[in-house]
Amino acid sequence: MKKHLVTVVKPVLFRDGQETNCRECATSCQSACKTSCTVGNQHCKKH
Amino acid sequence: MRGLREYDFAAGIHLYRYKEQNILLDVNTGAIHLLDELAYHLVEKLAVLQGDWERALAELEAEFPAEEIAEAAQEIEDAWRNGSLFSEFAVPVVELSRLSVKALCLNMAHSCNMKCSYCFASQGNFGLRPALMSLETAQKALDFLLEQSGERQNLEVDFFGGEPLLVFPVIKDLVAYAREREKETGKRFSFTLTTNCLLLNEEVQDFVIDHGIGVIMSLDGRKETHDRHRLLNNGQGSYELVLPKIQEMLTKEPVSYYVRGTFTRDNLDFSEDLRHMLELGFTCVSLEPAVGADNPLAISRDDLPRVLKEYDRLTDILLEYRESGQDIHFFHYNLDLQKGPCLAKRVTGCGAGIEYLAVTPEGDLYPCHQFVGEARFYMGNVENGEIDYAVRRVFEENQLVNKECRRCWARYFCGGGCHAGAYFQGDISKPHAVSCTMHKKRIEGAIYLDLLKHLPPG
Numbered sequence: 001m002k003k004h005l006v007t008v009v010k011p012v013l014f015r016d017g018q019e020t021n022c023r024e025c026a027t028s029c030q031s032a033c034k035t036s037c038t039v040g041n042q043h044c045k046k047h
Numbered sequence: 048m049r050g051l052r053e054y055d056f057a058a059g060i061h062l063y064r065y066k067e068q069n070i071l072l073d074v075n076t077g078a079i080h081l082l083d084e085l086a087y088h089l090v091e092k093l094a095v096l097q098g099d100w101e102r103a104l105a106e107l108e109a110e111f112p113a114e115e116i117a118e119a120a121q122e123i124e125d126a127w128r129n130g131s132l133f134s135e136f137a138v139p140v141v142e143l144s145r146l147s148v149k150a151l152c153l154n155m156a157h158s159c160n161m162k163c164s165y166c167f168a169s170q171g172n173f174g175l176r177p178a179l180m181s182l183e184t185a186q187k188a189l190d191f192l193l194e195q196s197g198e199r200q201n202l203e204v205d206f207f208g209g210e211p212l213l214v215f216p217v218i219k220d221l222v223a224y225a226r227e228r229e230k231e232t233g234k235r236f237s238f239t240l241t242t243n244c245l246l247l248n249e250e251v252q253d254f255v256i257d258h259g260i261g262v263i264m265s266l267d268g269r270k271e272t273h274d275r276h277r278l279l280n281n282g283q284g285s286y287e288l289v290l291p292k293i294q295e296m297l298t299k300e301p302v303s304y305y306v307r308g309t310f311t312r313d314n315l316d317f318s319e320d321l322r323h324m325l326e327l328g329f330t331c332v333s334l335e336p337a338v339g340a341d342n343p344l345a346i347s348r349d350d351l352p353r354v355l356k357e358y359d360r361l362t363d364i365l366l367e368y369r370e371s372g373q374d375i376h377f378f379h380y381n382l383d384l385q386k387g388p389c390l391a392k393r394v395t396g397c398g399a400g401i402e403y404l405a406v407t408p409e410g411d412l413y414p415c416h417q418f419v420g421e422a423r424f425y426m427g428n429v430e431n432g433e434i435d436y437a438v439r440r441v442f443e444e445n446q447l448v449n450k451e452c453r454r455c456w457a458r459y460f461c462g463g464g465c466h467a468g469a470y471f472q473g474d475i476s477k478p479h480a481v482s483c484t485m486h487k488k489r490i491e492g493a494i495y496l497d498l499l500k501h502l503p504p505g
Contacts, residue, residue, distance in 0.1 A: 004086040004119035008501045009384045011076030011131050013393070013459065021141060021391035027150040027203055028397040028462075029415060034207075034241070035167065035309075035338045036468070036482060039396060040460030040490065041381040042388045045201075 022046065051098030054133055061456035062090055065495040071132070072494065074456050078131035079384060079498055085111050086119045093123075138453045141391045143401055143443040147197030150398070152405040152416045153188060155180045155218065156209035161243050161285060164276040165311050165337040165344045171209035173420040178408035179214050184429065185221045188406045191429040193232055205239045207405075207416055212246035215254075222258050239263060239303075243277070244289040244296075252296050261303035264293045268308050268320020268334070275313055276344070290327075297329070305378060307333040311344035315353045318360035325368060325375060333378035334361075336485060338417075340471045348481055355488050362492035369496070380493040382460070384501075393447075396462030400426070400442030414442055417467030442466060445475055452478050460490045 024045040028038060061072040062082075069087040071080040082090065085107070092103035100120070107116050126132035157178045159171025171177075189204070196202055204225070206218055218240075225236045239261040247264070255262050266289060267273040274284025293306060306329040310317035317334055324332045336346045336354075346354055361377075368375050387393075397403065400414030404426065412426040412434065413419045426435045447453050447463040464478040464486070472479045 002122050002125075004083045004115075005071075005122040005126055006081045007078060007126065007131055008081055008498045009077065009079035011073070011078040011134070012385055012387070013075065013077040013390050021389060023146065023149060023199070023392065023398075023402060024201055025388050025392060027403045029152065029205075029399070029403060034416060035335050036379070036465060036486065038379055038460065038486070039393055039462035040387055041379065041383075041493075042392065043383060044386055044388055 051093060051100070051127075051133060054098050054135070055454065056094040056097070058454035058456070059133060059135070060090070060094070062087065062094065063491055065491060068495060068498070070491075070494065070498070072456065073132050073134055074459065075134040075136040076131060077384065077387070077459065078126075078134075079494065080126060080132065081498070081502075083119075085115055086123060089116070089119050089123060138394055138448045138458070139390065140448050141395050141446065143395060143446070146398075146402050147199055148192060148195035148402055148404060149199050149201070150203035150205070150403040151188060151192050152205045152207050152403070153180065153185065153211075154208055154405060154407050154416065154419060155185070155206050155211035156213040157408050158213060159209045159243070160213065160245050160280065161210070162278050162280055163243075163309075164278065165309055165339075165342060167339050167342070167417060168209065168419075173407075175407070175420050180217060180406075180408040182217045182220050182224075184406075184408065184410045185217055186224050187410060187429040189221065189225055189228065189236075191432050193228060193234060194432055195434070196234065199234070201235050201237065203237045203239070205241060207241045210243055210246070211240060212242055212251060215246065215251060219254060222254075222260075237261070241265075241307075243285070244292045245279075245285065247289075247292040247296055249295070252292075252299055255296070255301055256299045259302045262296060262301050263305045263307050264289075264296065266290065266293060266306050266308055266324065267310070268314070268317065269323045272310075272314045272317075272320050273308075276309075276311065293329075294327070303331070305331045305333050307335070307378075309337050310334050310346075311337040312346060312350055313344065315350060315357060318357050318364055321361055321377070322364055325364070325373075330373065331376045331378075335379075336482070338468060338471075338482075340473075346481060346485065351481065351484055354485060358485070358488045358492055362496060365492075365496060366499070379489045380496060382490070382493040382497050384494065384497050390459070393459040393462055395446050397465070399466050400424075400439055414438065415467060417465075418470075421470075441475070450476055450478065452483070455483070457483070457487045457490050461486050 025042045069082040096102050157172040162170045241263040243265045270286045273286040277285050337344045405413045405416045410429040418424040426438045427433045468479045
């Protein structure tokens with residue numbers, strides 16, 4: 001049982017199926033964002 | 048053992064304190080760890096001492112028991128060995144030249160029934176002559192999108208302006224046209240409408256519902272905030288006119304919505320505007336800083352200390368609502384650390400100029416809504432369906448790997464930032480520092496809120 005370091009979110013960016021580049025997720029500026037680009041808050045359509 | 052002497056700590060990890068939590072992000076994998084005080088200090092020292100374990104451990108001996116230090120060091124090393132810490136990875140180059148168009152921002156009207164003082168679109172006309180989009184041009188834009196979309200099935204169209212509802216009859220006819228084209232092509236359009244709400248009457252509301260259109264409605268928050276800059280053409284504030292329309296719209300439960308506001312130097316206490324929106328019962332909300340190099344209302348470097356504190360307050364408010372059982376969707380905080388976009392999306396950003404284009408009322412194409420009217424970024428016209436690939440290549444090449452932010456810890460959340468924000472500050476390849484600072488603060492708050500969901504009880 002670890003007591004100094006607790007992993008809360010496991011590695012996700014390179015797991016299987018994450019690098020598909022299908023681009024089916026929403027376009028950033030087509031929603032509430034029109035001036036300050038964010039991509040991390042888009043959701044993968046394959047999940 | 049423990050060779051980290053060559054590790055790029057600045058690019059590889061982000062260590063920060065947020066309230067009661069010591070948070071460690073492994074940038075390349077997205078893994079997030081919570082640390083106790085000892086582990087926090089150890090990682091901090093490793094970064095400062097460029098991976099010199101022996102010195103880092105020795106410097107902790109005065110503060111912590113040796114046995115505890117050894118334990119913490121082992122746990123950090125275990126995380127490293129299992130690939131969730133100090134990961135190494137070069138920012139990939141993603142081939143974008145064959146990527147097809149998927150989204151259009153249709154500037155239905157280069158005209159507006161309001162004159163908001165912070166408007167980046169120069170009160171609706173983008174510095175061009177006032178104009179309204181005809182049905183013929185709108186249909187050609189849709190045809191252009193279908194032709195340029197390749198194998199894509201799901202296409203997106205935002206009705207934007209100026210104020211798009213100035214040409215509501217065109218929007219109605221265009222949606223009908225799109226549904227016919229869907230049957231012919233097997234593709235599907237998702238529509239959104241961005242409106243100041245003055246014309247959001249019952250007929251429009253019912254249309255939005257009947258056709259599954261997402262709606263983004265502008266409200267800056269408190270009445271005094273909203274009325275300071277969101278002015279009618281007679282100079283009066285618009286709060287009392289638009290709020291009832293937003294509320295009516297939401298009673299009909301649109302397929303998706305955001306109540307979206309802008310904050311400026313005049314309301315640096317913008318968390319109170321967020322609170323006001325939440326007290327009105329809105330659960331999908333957004334507040335964005337005013338932008339523009341020449342905009343005296345845009346957030347400046349001098350404002351940042353206050354703005355960053357305000358984002359802390361905003362985070363507190365979102366947490367307060369969650370703890371009371373109401374999950375609020377604040378656009379820029381909508382991180383899902385487990386189910387975010389793929390790496391290819393993260394390194395190529397918003398898609399402007401490549402898969403996302405803006406169309407003027409005359410059918411002229413630009414890389415995005417913010418570039419409209421910038422002659423050097425003119426990309427063609429929907430009439431002939433040709434795209435200027437020289438302009439497109441500027442955006443294909445302006446991806447993360449070619450920018451100075453390729454070593455920034457926040458790179459996989461912002462994708463390199465807003466092209467237009469950088470361009471209008473002087474260089475499209477250099478992100479706007481003030482925007483970056485705010486963005487990083489939002490990411491820190493959003494990570495904090497999201498990871499609380501993953502904590503074991505107690």
